[in-house]
Amino acid sequence: MPDTIDYGNLMHRAMRGLIQEVLAKIAKTGLPGNHHFFVTFDTMHPDVEIADWLSDRYPGEMTVVIQHWFANLEVTDEGFTITLNFGDNPETLYIPYDAIKTFVDPSVEFGLRFETQDDQSAEIAEAPMQEMVEPDDTPPTRKEAEVVSLDKFRK
Numbered sequence: 001m002p003d004t005i006d007y008g009n010l011m012h013r014a015m016r017g018l019i020q021e022v023l024a025k026i027a028k029t030g031l032p033g034n035h036h037f038f039v040t041f042d043t044m045h046p047d048v049e050i051a052d053w054l055s056d057r058y059p060g061e062m063t064v065v066i067q068h069w070f071a072n073l074e075v076t077d078e079g080f081t082i083t084l085n086f087g088d089n090p091e092t093l094y095i096p097y098d099a100i101k102t103f104v105d106p107s108v109e110f111g112l113r114f115e116t117q118d119d120q121s122a123e124i125a126e127a128p129m130q131e132m133v134e135p136d137d138t139p140p141t142r143k144e145a146e147v148v149s150l151d152k153f154r155k
Contacts, residue, residue: 008115015112016097023080026066027073034107036067045099047079051091061101064093 040063041048043055054062064084066073071083072092079096104111 012114015103015114016100019097019100019103019112020075020077020080023073024075027075031067035105036065036107038102038104038106039064039066039095039100040102041095041099042101045096047094047096048099049092049094054086054091054093063102 040061043050043058043060043062050062064082066082066084069085071090072081074081079094079099081092081094083090083092085091100114102111102113
């Protein structure tokens with residue numbers, strides 16, 4: 001049994017489940033009100049399916065907008081298929097949830113950003129190494145509890 005709970009992966013799974021749930025609802029009922037989505041994804045992900053000319057034009061990542069015109073939105077447990085219009089050329093894309101880097105609905109200022117393991121290891125590798133310090137065995141001193149009145153914050 002692992003020594004720690006992997007909160008990062010649990011959170012990513014929950015956030016991808018949220019995207020799946022939102023897209024499934026949109027597939028059935030359409031976009032309500034002013035809602036629209038910017039979805040940025042890794043075009044080099046092995047399970048992404050896009051036209052060759054799109055992967056040539058966007059060799060690392062691509063952002064698509066799901067707003068006024070989209071068709072054939074099909075949502076599965078692993079990803080979604082959608083047909084979007086690129087300069088009067090409809091193209092069908094398959095985007096697995098694991099390939100999504102950001103999911104934003106600017107109409108309500110909502111957004112999700114996914115950090116990949118590669119990004120995290122790069123950050124760790126670039127961070128300067130610090131000397132090991134022996135742990136301090138003295139218990140932390142506790143402060144007295146402070147009671148705050150909310151009246152001073154009310155208008």
